[in-house]
Amino acid sequence: MASLKDIAKRAELSINTVSRALRGSGYVSEDARGKVMRIAAELGYRPNRAARSLRFSKNYEIAVISFIGENRSSGDQLMMEKFVGIKRRLSASGYEMHLHFLDIDNACEPANLKLLEDISGQNPAGIIIIGDGELYESIYRLMEAKQTPAVLISYDVIPEMDCVYIDRLQGVQDAVHYLAEKGRRKIAFAGFSGICCNRIRGYRKAIKELKLQEIIFRERSYLGSDLERIFDLAVAMSKNIAGTKIRPDAVIAYSDYLAAGLVAGFRECGVKVPEEIAVIGFDNRELAAFTSPGLTTIAQPNFKAGELAAEMLLNKIIKSSEQANAVGVTMNLKIRSST
Amino acid sequence: MASLKDIAKRAELSINTVSRALRGSGYVSEDARGKVMRIAAELGYRPNRAARSLRFSKNYEIAVISFIGENRSSGDQLMMEKFVGIKRRLSASGYEMHLHFLDIDNACEPANLKLLEDISGQNPAGIIIIGDGELYESIYRLMEAKQTPAVLISYDVIPEMDCVYIDRLQGVQDAVHYLAEKGRRKIAFAGFSGICCNRIRGYRKAIKELKLQEIIFRERSYLGSDLERIFDLAVAMSKNIAGTKIRPDAVIAYSDYLAAGLVAGFRECGVKVPEEIAVIGFDNRELAAFTSPGLTTIAQPNFKAGELAAEMLLNKIIKSSEQANAVGVTMNLKIRSST
DNA sequence: CTGTTAGCGCCTTCAA
């Protein structure tokens, strides 16, 4: 790897002059500058990251921490899109992205604690934490306590923390309005107990605005990563819904997984989707394109969320702002044939 | 961040002694060692990566390059599992993973060329290239030419290159044998023209071994990322298959996407899965758990492939071996209800 | 057993 020294030797100039020429700072004669530029290009000069980091006792690495393990968990597909968004924005400003995977199933295990130590031990310029809940907030506090600027990607405003949140409330709210415009009047929400607060809030808000009747179906929550199990739960739920005295004419499901199971279940018991009941999913996962009928779903703008989080973090690194920001990104309805 | 200097000051020793104590190399009195260790722990000392990199003019970063863009492409879900495998193995040896995304739709665009320059400009200790085909092989050659050890994760042995390959041939071969054991005799393969060579080879091999009749359905290849389009193609294909004079009693599909469409299509035209026709998919994507019936599929051991690739690369970095290695990882049948 | 010296590549400060 060519260094300033190599260029200096060839150009018969001091290292320093070369450095100044390359950075375009300070006085350099046109002559010298031209020579330096030419030789640098010839040699394919690239500044040495390690040296720069050392010199400024700061590095250009942004840690990104996300909850995903080796066993396929529900996060991966959506996570990846966030990574790509983050990466793009960081690259544009000369920062690197360092990915870290937190084993969510064993959040308090030594391995995870070690992970956090590793991360802060590397002294990243900043950290982006992807996830919602106490665990992630505690990581945020931990990093900030060590002077490492942090940003959360979450699903709701987190008081006193910088975050980009994907606005699930608005997403569900829009979905309800969309269904109402399509003439649906008995719009239900199907979810799990305890884990879909902001979705439910959006649902309630819209139902109230429209002066409709609230219809909520809840299954005992299942948080594992066994997809077949979720499917079976959903199919069972569809029988419940189909058998209700006043059957809803639309259901917004907690997730695409659940929605896919509902669609399959309704088919099994002869309830026509979308004619008799419309189904809307959540997240726009791949599988939403493979149900029949195709699943209308509330899509996460993951790429954008990633970009915004990176943007916010870079700002925070440059000028440490005083007060916490929360930026919402809106979810968009991806319309297919289930509505 | 505490440095050796800080520890030295507190311990009233020279920086060097501290360094030796911490690394456990060279002579240090028990007394000194104890003191150093204690203070280091107190201060939460972590060696500075940048300084180490600079000192050894070598870094501990492994670049990982994968074909994925901001628009959801078919790779993400499987890719993520590979990343996790790579990451785990590298962490265990003190290496970092640096992810890079190659925009496959614009392989020759300046942005991609810049990406390659960036990567080699950072002088990674090694590189893992995930992908199959000329593009990836050229990246391999490029990096090796710059003395950067490279390893490919591919789907076949690549002559004269180090690679971990996911053995699609074996995967399909096993699937055919499995179907035969279940009593199926008219086993077909459904794919796209030109892009499923090693799968087809596996199919042919097994069919020959079993002395069965080869039945291949091919659609004009569609390589885009529009999932609805793939689904429609697959549904159309299922009508073809269902309408054949001698209808097969089993189909192995090129992908889970295709298989999911086939299952839906067969249902539409009243052909019972698995009773009248068994369907096997490829990759074990999430959606395979959400078809009805659930899709039996040939699963990629992505995590393992990632781990092995990292392992191979680390070996290559330490002792640059003379001759190219190819390690195959076997695919496993994930059995659900479609067979 | 311990300390000193030098240098990895870069940049800032100061002197020429």
Place this chain on the structure above:
DNA sequence: TTGAAGGCGCTAACAG
């Protein structure tokens, strides 16, 4: 306009 010196944190070689 240019060059020399010093130091970021670390380690290897050498001297005490």
